[in-house]
Amino acid sequence: MSPAPIPPLIPPPIPPLPDHMLRQLGRTEGDTGTLGVLVRDQDTRRLLLLRALLDAAGAAPAALCPPPALDRLRQDWALLEKAERTDRSAVRTVLFHPLTGPWAQRCLRGLSGTGTGTTAGPGPGLRADLDHLSALAAAAAIRAGITFTTRLTAHDGLLSLPTLGALRTESGPLGITFEDGELTVREAGGGLLLTLRAQPDGTAGSADPRWLPVLALPALRSGLGPVPLDDVDPYRTDGSGLRRHGLSAATHVDDHERKAWAESWAGVAPLLRVGGEHRLTEAAVLLRCLVPLGPPPGSGPAGEGAAHCSGTRREAFGAVLSSKPATPAYFASTLVHELQHTKLAALAALVPLHHEDATPRHFAPWRSDPRPFDGLLQGAYSHLALADYWQRFARGARRVTHRDLAWAEHARCREQVGAVLPVLAGSAALTREGRVLVNEMITLYHRLDDCPPPTGHLARAQAYVATAKVIWQQRNGSRTQ
Numbered sequence: 001m002s003p004a005p006i007p008p009l010i011p012p013p014i015p016p017l018p019d020h021m022l023r024q025l026g027r028t029e030g031d032t033g034t035l036g037v038l039v040r041d042q043d044t045r046r047l048l049l050l051r052a053l054l055d056a057a058g059a060a061p062a063a064l065c066p067p068p069a070l071d072r073l074r075q076d077w078a079l080l081e082k083a084e085r086t087d088r089s090a091v092r093t094v095l096f097h098p099l100t101g102p103w104a105q106r107c108l109r110g111l112s113g114t115g116t117g118t119t120a121g122p123g124p125g126l127r128a129d130l131d132h133l134s135a136l137a138a139a140a141a142i143r144a145g146i147t148f149t150t151r152l153t154a155h156d157g158l159l160s161l162p163t164l165g166a167l168r169t170e171s172g173p174l175g176i177t178f179e180d181g182e183l184t185v186r187e188a189g190g191g192l193l194l195t196l197r198a199q200p201d202g203t204a205g206s207a208d209p210r211w212l213p214v215l216a217l218p219a220l221r222s223g224l225g226p227v228p229l230d231d232v233d234p235y236r237t238d239g240s241g242l243r244r245h246g247l248s249a250a251t252h253v254d255d256h257e258r259k260a261w262a263e264s265w266a267g268v269a270p271l272l273r274v275g276g277e278h279r280l281t282e283a284a285v286l287l288r289c290l291v292p293l294g295p296p297p298g299s300g301p302a303g304e305g306a307a308h309c310s311g312t313r314r315e316a317f318g319a320v321l322s323s324k325p326a327t328p329a330y331f332a333s334t335l336v337h338e339l340q341h342t343k344l345a346a347l348a349a350l351v352p353l354h355h356e357d358a359t360p361r362h363f364a365p366w367r368s369d370p371r372p373f374d375g376l377l378q379g380a381y382s383h384l385a386l387a388d389y390w391q392r393f394a395r396g397a398r399r400v401t402h403r404d405l406a407w408a409e410h411a412r413c414r415e416q417v418g419a420v421l422p423v424l425a426g427s428a429a430l431t432r433e434g435r436v437l438v439n440e441m442i443t444l445y446h447r448l449d450d451c452p453p454p455t456g457h458l459a460r461a462q463a464y465v466a467t468a469k470v471i472w473q474q475r476n477g478s479r480t481q
Contacts, residue, residue, distance in 0.1 A: 017351055022433055025347055026440025028340060028385035029278045035285040038346040042317040043096055045349065049104045050095065056111040057130075064111055069130050076137040076150075083137070083144035090143035093202070093225075094136055097163050098288050098319035103132055103235040105315050128155045132234070135160050138176055142198055147179045158212075158234065159185070164204045165213040166232040167194060201226060215258050217265045220272075220284045228289040229253070229261055236291045237321070250321075251294040260324060261292070267328030268335065274396050275336060275389035283335050286342050288318030296323055310334045312341045314349075329393070329402075333409070336389045340382035353377070353434035354427060362423060365416040365468045370476055373427065377438075380420050384441055387413035391448055404457075411453040411461035417445055419465050 021034040030038075057065045057073050065073075084091045094100065110126035131153045139161045141148045152159055152174050159167040159174060167185065174193065175186040183196040183204065194211060196204045202225065203216050214233075216226035230236055237250040253261065272280040296309035308330065310322040320338045325331035347353070356373035364371045364379050371379065387410050394406035424430075424438050452458065 017347075017433070019436060022347075022351075022436050023440050025343065026437040027444045028343075028381065028388060028441075029276075030282055030343065031278070032281060032285060035282060035343070038343065038350065039285060041350050042346050043092075046096055046101060046104075046317075049101070049108075053104050053107050053111070056108055060111045064113065064126070065130070069127075073130065073133055076133045079137040079141055079148060079150065082148075083141045083146055086146050087144035090145075090202075091140040093143060094140040094163055096288070096318075097228075097233075098313075098316040099230065099233040099235045099291075100136065100162065101315040101317060102238050102313065103129065103136075106235070106238060107132075128153075131155070132160070132162075136162055138178075139164050142178055142183060142204065143202060145181065145198070149175070149177045152176050155234070158232070160232065160234050161204070162233055163202070163214060163228060163230075165211060166234075168210040168212065169193065212252070215253070215261070217262060217290070220269050220280060220287070224284055227265075227287055229258070229292060230289045231292050233291075236319075249294055251292055253292050257292075257324065264325055264328050264331050268332050271329055271332035271393075272335065275332070275392045279332075279336055279389060282339050282343065286318060286339050287320060287335065289320075291319055291321040293321055293323040308334070310338050312338050312345070314345045317342065317346065333386060333389060336385055337382050340385045341378055344378055344381050347437075348374075351433045352431050353437060354431060355429040356427060362420070363469060363472050365419050365465045368472065368475060373423075373429070376420055377424060380417050380424060381441065383413045384417045384444060386410075387417060387448060388444060391451060391453075394453070395451060407453045407457045408460070410448075411457040412464060414445070414448055414453075415458075415461040415465045417441075419469070421445060 017037060021030075021037065024030050024034050054073065054077065057070055080091060080095075107126075107129045110129055134150060134152050138148070138150055138152060142161070142164065154167070154169050154171045154174060157168060157171060159169055161167075169185075173188050175188070175190070177184045177186075178198075181198045183198065184192065185194040185196070187193050194206060194208055196206045196211065198204050201216060203213060204211075205213060212232050215229040215231075217229055219226055231250070231252045268283075269280060272283055293309060296307070308323050308325060310320065312320060320335060320342075322334055322338070325334055354373060354377070358372045358374065360370040360372050360375070362371045362373060362376045364376055366379055366383060367375075390406045390410035390413065394403050394410055397403035397406055421438075421442060425442060430438060453461075
């Protein structure tokens with residue numbers, strides 16, 4: 001039995017990026033058309049990834065993917081196809097959910113024998129990964145509003161319905177029925193476990209405390225869907241190397257913390273607009289979910305250590321991982337910072353920007369360790385956007401304390417970028433597209449000179465970067481750029 005075709009037909013390849021779009025991105029900008037090209041390419045890649053997963057399951061040894069498991073995958077896909085015919089957008093919401101990406105990658109590794117399973121048989125991790133397609137299909141069908149009955153398996157005390165929430169329950173198979181907007185969950189013996197009601201906004205609600213819904217933060221712009229604050233998806237930090245990148249572990253937010261996130265989020269849209277309409281546009285187009293992290297490593301009751309941490313994942317396009325920002329202004333700047341990484345990673349997947357190797361050898365004022373060229377480019381790009389954002393914020397701030405804080409942030413970011421731009425510009429390994437991008441970054445960097453920061457902030461920023469380089473050289477020996 002050949003695998004079922006992936007619904008719907010995969011869109012045609014994205015044509016080469018026009019130079020005017022590339023120049024927009026080089027200035028850390030991008031209108032809806034330009035950003036839409038990146039989004040469509042990433043969505044196409046997600047469909048191809050899912051196609052590859054089904055093909056890998058069909059080609060895997062029976063020990064890794066036994067016939068019953070393969071049949072189940074095809075049944076799940078048939079449910080997705082049925083939901084697709086009813087409401088394409090609903091299915092895409094689930095399949096393009098950022099955290100579906102890490103799951104699909106993990107499945108592929110397991111099916112190839114390089115992940116959780118072996119050729120002697122699937123490990124429990126691979127079995128759970130394969131089961132997750134059933135949960136994705138059920139969530140898509142719920143969103144599409146179609147009647148279905150299926151069986152799901154809870155793992156590690158949670159039954160996940162991606163983009164909707166999770167149910168605290170003992171691990172094991174559960175019967176699921178959805179009809180007339182109501183989801184019924186029954187135990188293996190037939191006993192009623194939970195009833196959920198699908199809501200018009202795409203959420204699922206229940207008064208039962210065992211149900212953990214995904215919090216839906218209001219849309220950044222009218223006409224768009226809400227932004228999930230996903231603290232229950234089992235793949236939200238899988239394989240992300242949080243500690244290695246200085247990030248804290250994923251956390252579940254309680255009712256008090258949810259209120260704090262929601263209050264801070266309420267001020268994000270107007271503050272993004274302070275940095276230019278393009279900042280609100282990129283967040284509205286690119287941001288698909290937030291994943292809450294705990295306090296940063298090293299933080300303590302006395303306030304020592306980092307106050308905030310955030311990150312993105314290339315395999316989870318559209319997700320921003322973040323500890324709770326202290327203020328709406330820092331929430332907005334976190335999005336500015338992280339969405340540049342999202343944007344640049346998507347651009348690099350579409351067109352090669354350089355041919356430098358991955359050897360970590362470059363000084364970056366925002367890191368204590370040597371960086372590879374690509375990491376240097378990523379960091380410079382995001383810090384350049386921050387320098388632009390904080391300069392605009394400072395020029396529009398009415399309160400002296402807000403203005404001083406913004407100028408300090410701007411001056412530090414601008415000096416950090418200035419310390420590494422010569423390395424980027426001097427690389428002979430830049431492609432034509434990479435050269436256009438870096439040239440536009442240089443243009444924006446010099447445009448910031450039109451409104452320099454106060455002398456004191458500039459002097460402190462220059463001293464900060466100079467000190468960072470001395471410490472870096474002492475720590476990393478004779479390695480140079």
